[in-house]
Amino acid sequence: MSTYYLTTPIYYVTAKPHLGHAYTTIIGDALARWHRLLGDDVHFLTGTDEHGQKVLDYAEAAGKSAQAFVDEIAPLYEQAWRRLNISNDDFIRTTEARHKLGVGELLQRCYDAGDIELDLYKGKYCVACEEYYTDDELDPGDLCKIHKRPVVYSEEENYFFRLSRFEQRLLDWYAAHPGAIVPEFRSNEALGLIRGGLRDFSVSRTSLKWGIPLPWDAKHVAYVWFDALANYITAIGFGSGDETEFKKWWPARHLIGKDIIRHHCVYWPAMLISAGIEPPAGYAVGGWLLSDGEKMSKTSGNVINPLDLIDDIGLDGFRYYVLAETAYGQDGDFTYEGLIARYNSDLANNLGNLLSRVATVVDKKCKGISPAPRADSPLAAAAATAYAATAEGWDAVQPSRALDATWQLIRATNAYLEANEPWKGEPGPAVDAVMGDALEALRIIAILASPAVPATSQIVWQRLGLSGDVTDQRLPAAAQWGGYPGGLPVVKGDPLFPRR
Numbered sequence: 001m002s003t004y005y006l007t008t009p010i011y012y013v014t015a016k017p018h019l020g021h022a023y024t025t026i027i028g029d030a031l032a033r034w035h036r037l038l039g040d041d042v043h044f045l046t047g048t049d050e051h052g053q054k055v056l057d058y059a060e061a062a063g064k065s066a067q068a069f070v071d072e073i074a075p076l077y078e079q080a081w082r083r084l085n086i087s088n089d090d091f092i093r094t095t096e097a098r099h100k101l102g103v104g105e106l107l108q109r110c111y112d113a114g115d116i117e118l119d120l121y122k123g124k125y126c127v128a129c130e131e132y133y134t135d136d137e138l139d140p141g142d143l144c145k146i147h148k149r150p151v152v153y154s155e156e157e158n159y160f161f162r163l164s165r166f167e168q169r170l171l172d173w174y175a176a177h178p179g180a181i182v183p184e185f186r187s188n189e190a191l192g193l194i195r196g197g198l199r200d201f202s203v204s205r206t207s208l209k210w211g212i213p214l215p216w217d218a219k220h221v222a223y224v225w226f227d228a229l230a231n232y233i234t235a236i237g238f239g240s241g242d243e244t245e246f247k248k249w250w251p252a253r254h255l256i257g258k259d260i261i262r263h264h265c266v267y268w269p270a271m272l273i274s275a276g277i278e279p280p281a282g283y284a285v286g287g288w289l290l291s292d293g294e295k296m297s298k299t300s301g302n303v304i305n306p307l308d309l310i311d312d313i314g315l316d317g318f319r320y321y322v323l324a325e326t327a328y329g330q331d332g333d334f335t336y337e338g339l340i341a342r343y344n345s346d347l348a349n350n351l352g353n354l355l356s357r358v359a360t361v362v363d364k365k366c367k368g369i370s371p372a373p374r375a376d377s378p379l380a381a382a383a384a385t386a387y388a389a390t391a392e393g394w395d396a397v398q399p400s401r402a403l404d405a406t407w408q409l410i411r412a413t414n415a416y417l418e419a420n421e422p423w424k425g426e427p428g429p430a431v432d433a434v435m436g437d438a439l440e441a442l443r444i445i446a447i448l449a450s451p452a453v454p455a456t457s458q459i460v461w462q463r464l465g466l467s468g469d470v471t472d473q474r475l476p477a478a479a480q481w482g483g484y485p486g487g488l489p490v491v492k493g494d495p496l497f498p499r500r
């Protein structure tokens, strides 16, 4: 069994989760679920990023201590992920003891390797990014390009990570690991950053108190990105004294947004190499989900709460939209009209309609008991093609492509029913043959769609009279044509997705 360790970025606990956070987390969840279907031993991690100036500023504005503030916000993420049916195996908070231990160990290793040194820093800092910028990286008037807010000048003694020493080692590593960053055009972006020349970056602050102290100089706390990136190893026991889990799972595959490529694809592997740890196995870089053409953020005031959308359209309607609407890697634009249009076309008219037709005809013409599929069904080839293309889509971290391939089988099955019109035929072998084929297609569809719409897939599974859990099926065997036994009671239930 191969291990598959997948992570999302850890989210700043400055505010409750919004659609942009839900987006990356749902992509991760669907991928984790797909790999569990493949029989991989999956470990799916998400969590919260709780240190740094930005969090401290929000806590102060709320009139709370930093700890009290993060203790209030972090559970909102855990709760939101439960409601979104996110199947994470662990949730890391950077204020946890296990994390602090591991960060200390990572820092110490880089320090001992001679890659962290003391220096004086003078520069302009964007608090919202938690990042120093040079003049040419800023908009006129010293505004941060992302937040359009003024940066602050700061001058202090900092420890620096000697990133400049890692240029060639990083280029060599990427050359030896083609495809480590998908999609391809994001890979070019990361390599461009490295080829453009690497500057040392500051890894500590003396002015900031809300963070993890450096093990060898407690006046300094670790730069929030050094602290945050380490979550991917501290969560699996790095620095805890027992490295069994760490050895089992590392290296991870990271899901990240396009705004954090530099930290993940440049800083992070260099930090790991310095500490004698293998770089991550790969990265899938997503674009932003925009609302009103802008990145959703509390600062921009265009925040959409994912939980409101679930109340409105239902859990799986929302999950499906997020996964199917945008090609991963590109920016997507969230619109309410788009959400409703997807829901009506793909869920109500295609999947929902297929199940309800099949259950109705089996009820009327087959006494509610399922006929078995034919080995030589005309739908068998469509099912094989759909499986192959679905697998290819998930493998490339292109959920929209994977789902389109699965939905091809739904469309093919609906077309097959329309061509044969079993609802018009007399009960008997001809109708049974068509219905057995349609039921078998639905069984395969339920499995292939389950990473995106797990609750719905389980309902389809049960209505087909199948026992157990759809998520316990194992691919590729479970997608082989002919697995549906026949002779099962088919349940006619409420519409899965009432039209909107």
Ligand code: MSP
Pocket: 008, 009, 010, 011, 012, 019, 020, 021, 023, 024, 049, 228, 229, 230, 231, 256, 257, 258, 259, 260, 287, 288, 289, 290, 295, 296, 297
């Ligand atoms: N805390 C850092 C990440 C540390 S990871 C070691 C951070 N947090 S964040 O909450 O601001 O953003 C986390 C991720 O969510 C980023 O990858 C970011 O791209 C993604 N998104 C935040 N808003 C988003 C959208 N509107 N759309 C898509 N993704 C968005 O950065």
